[in-house]
Amino acid sequence: MKEVVKCLVALAISFFYCQVSLGQKKVNDWPRIYAEQHFHITEVMVTDVASPPVAARIYAYVNLAAYRVLQESGVEFRNGDLLAQSNIHEQSAPLSLQRIDSPEFAAIYAMLLVGEKIMPSGYLLKEKQKVWQTWGLKSKTINKKNQDTHLQFAQAVADQVLSIAKKDGYLQLTALTRYTPKEGPGYWYPTPPAYMAAIEPEWKTMKTFFLENLSEYDPAPMAPFDLQPGSSFERQMTEVYERVKNLSEEERLIANFWDCNPFKVEFAGHMAIGVKKISPGGHWMGITGIAAQKAGLPFAETAYLHTLVGMALHDAFVSCWKAKYDTHRIRPETVINQTLDETWKPILQTPPFPEYTSGHSVVSSAASSLLTSYFGDGFGFIDSSEVYFGLPEREFTSFNQASEEAAISRLYGGIHFRDAIENGVAQGKKIGKSIWEKVGK
Numbered sequence: 001m002k003e004v005v006k007c008l009v010a011l012a013i014s015f016f017y018c019q020v021s022l023g024q025k026k027v028n029d030w031p032r033i034y035a036e037q038h039f040h041i042t043e044v045m046v047t048d049v050a051s052p053p054v055a056a057r058i059y060a061y062v063n064l065a066a067y068r069v070l071q072e073s074g075v076e077f078r079n080g081d082l083l084a085q086s087n088i089h090e091q092s093a094p095l096s097l098q099r100i101d102s103p104e105f106a107a108i109y110a111m112l113l114v115g116e117k118i119m120p121s122g123y124l125l126k127e128k129q130k131v132w133q134t135w136g137l138k139s140k141t142i143n144k145k146n147q148d149t150h151l152q153f154a155q156a157v158a159d160q161v162l163s164i165a166k167k168d169g170y171l172q173l174t175a176l177t178r179y180t181p182k183e184g185p186g187y188w189y190p191t192p193p194a195y196m197a198a199i200e201p202e203w204k205t206m207k208t209f210f211l212e213n214l215s216e217y218d219p220a221p222m223a224p225f226d227l228q229p230g231s232s233f234e235r236q237m238t239e240v241y242e243r244v245k246n247l248s249e250e251e252r253l254i255a256n257f258w259d260c261n262p263f264k265v266e267f268a269g270h271m272a273i274g275v276k277k278i279s280p281g282g283h284w285m286g287i288t289g290i291a292a293q294k295a296g297l298p299f300a301e302t303a304y305l306h307t308l309v310g311m312a313l314h315d316a317f318v319s320c321w322k323a324k325y326d327t328h329r330i331r332p333e334t335v336i337n338q339t340l341d342e343t344w345k346p347i348l349q350t351p352p353f354p355e356y357t358s359g360h361s362v363v364s365s366a367a368s369s370l371l372t373s374y375f376g377d378g379f380g381f382i383d384s385s386e387v388y389f390g391l392p393e394r395e396f397t398s399f400n401q402a403s404e405e406a407a408i409s410r411l412y413g414g415i416h417f418r419d420a421i422e423n424g425v426a427q428g429k430k431i432g433k434s435i436w437e438k439v440g441k
Contacts, residue, residue: 030104030299035289037108038063038306040128041115042282048120051199052260052359053206053317055279057170058118059310060209065114065154065161066107067307068092072157073103075300082308085438086209091164097153101146104299105136106154113158118165168207176202179325186225186335187328188354196352204322209311210435217319217431219423222327222356227339236417240332241340244347244414251412252347257391258283258360258409259348278389280360280406281313284367286385287402291371294381305374308439309367316366316431320359320424329356332414346414358416361407361424362431368403369432373440375399403428 041062045055067082072095083092100106112129116122133151136142142150179201181189190196204214211217223232247255260280278286288309292302333350351359372379377398384393396402407425410416 031289031292031295031297031302034066034108034299034302034306035286035293037111037128037132038285038289040112040125041119042278042285044115044119044121044124045282046278047124050119050279052279052281052363053200053203053314053321056281056310056313056317056363057165057168057206058115059281059285060307060314061118061161061165061310062111062115063303063307063310064164065110065158066303068157068161069107069110069154070103070300070303072097072153073100073106075103077300077304079304079440082304082439086311087207087212088164088209091167092160095156095160097156098149100150100153102136102141102150105132105141106150106157107299107303108132109151110154110158110161113154114161114165117158117162169205173200173202173205176205182328186330188330189334190352191331191333191350193349194352198325199351199353200321201325201353203318204325206314206318208315208318210438211315211319211431214319214322217427217434218326219323219357219427220419222329222423223417223419225330227335232419233417236419237332237335237340239418240346240411240414240416241336241344243411244344247347247412253392254405255347255409255412257386257394258406259413260360261349261351278385280363281310281317283385283406284309284313284364287367287381287383287399288371290381290383290385291375291379291399295375295379305371308374308435309370312366312370312432312435313363315435316363316428317359319427319431320357320362321353323357323427324354324359327356328354329420331355332417348413348415350415355416356420357424357427358407358410358420359424360410361416361421362428364403364406365425365428366432366435367428368399369429370436371399373432373436 041058045058050058071081083089109129109132112125112132116125116129133147136150137144137147179198181187181198188198190198208214223236226233228234260278260283285306288306292305297305331350332355333344333346336344377400379399380395380397382393382395383402387393396405407421410421411418
């Protein structure tokens with residue numbers, strides 16, 4: 001299975017990058033260049049099958065490296081110091097580095113350096129680093145005389161960011177007690193076809209960037225497990241069961257567009273094939289890049305926005321995963337097969353972790369809240385984030401419209417109950433609002 005997956009990914013990446021090149025830098029072209037280089041991080045995550053919360057953590061740190069390079073270079077940001085109100089402010093002390101001519105070049109190089117060290121297959125970025133150096137020289141962004149100064153500047157910042165990452169609790173996760181599904185009705189249990197073990201059950205122990213008391217962001221209580229006709233849970237279970245059987249073509253398209261399940265597995269005879277997909281956080285990072293390019297943001301603001309969204313996604317996943325492993329709630333597929341119809345299947349593959357709350361609902365609402373606060377309501381865009389994965393573009397009139405669609409897609413897909421979606425949306429909005437109140441002006 002692993003070799004088949006690697007071949008499929010290599011072919012897809014090769015096809016994509018035959019069509020995309022750095023080209024020559026143009027006026028206001030930095031947002032596009034940032035997005036292209038940032039996508040190298042995503043493609044490595046896809047290769048590694050990074051879980052949604054792990055992917056968000058990676059996005060936070062690689063973008064933080066770019067932001068810190070600019071900050072160390074004396075660049076000013078529209079909303080001021082992003083880290084001033086963060087939980088890592090004291091760990092981001094000034095480095096007093098030698099001045100450089102192109103903070104932009106060094107920022108992207110630092111992003112690639114952190115990506116190399118923070119991901120299992122990060123070594124794949126070494127070649128991208130070489131390509132970036134070559135482009136820097138050819139585009140005259142840097143020259144032979146100052147190249148080493150830029151590389152050393154980027155390395156110093158990358159080392160600081162990696163030092164911060166080592167203290168966030170991630171390295172300690174493997175030493176924590178192994179998760180065992182709770183016994184009894186209403187509790188989550190591994191689902192077909194792969195019956196994977198629960199993903200990141202102790203993620204709630206991770207340090208956050210902005211949230212201070214996770215309990216303040218706990219969602220409203222879920223409907224109790226109750227199969228009696230007319231109970232809230234029974235009505236929601238029936239809704240999922242009936243809705244999936246009667247989906248329109250548009251609803252199917254929506255469900256697949258927002259699938260973003262990095263754990264999808266398909267079987268061909270006795271061979272299991274992993275189908276590579278972007279993570280939910282990766283989808284919203286893609287939207288962030290699309291918005292930055294449409295708005296023609298300068299490089300500094302592009303980096304700022306990616307860093308803000310990346311850090312917020314991380315915090316939102318920590319909050320959501322706390323809810324998931326506080327509640328251990330059963331998935332629709334399991335209870336429907338047990339009580340209504342043993343042949344029923346959702347149109348999306350059920351992810352390997354408890355149901356409540358919906359991760360898409362939480363992180364999409366948090367991200368859209370911040371993007372709306374930054375750009376204003378009514379910022380329309382064409383979302384091409386999933387084209388790389390074979391899905392068509394979708395047009396949205398606002399970030400909120402996109403996040404609402406992402407949330408309801410989980411009902412269409414048959415993998416979430418309505419209260420996990422609606423309460424997840426409220427949870428995400430609260431997180432986004434709280435973060436913006438700290439960093440926004």
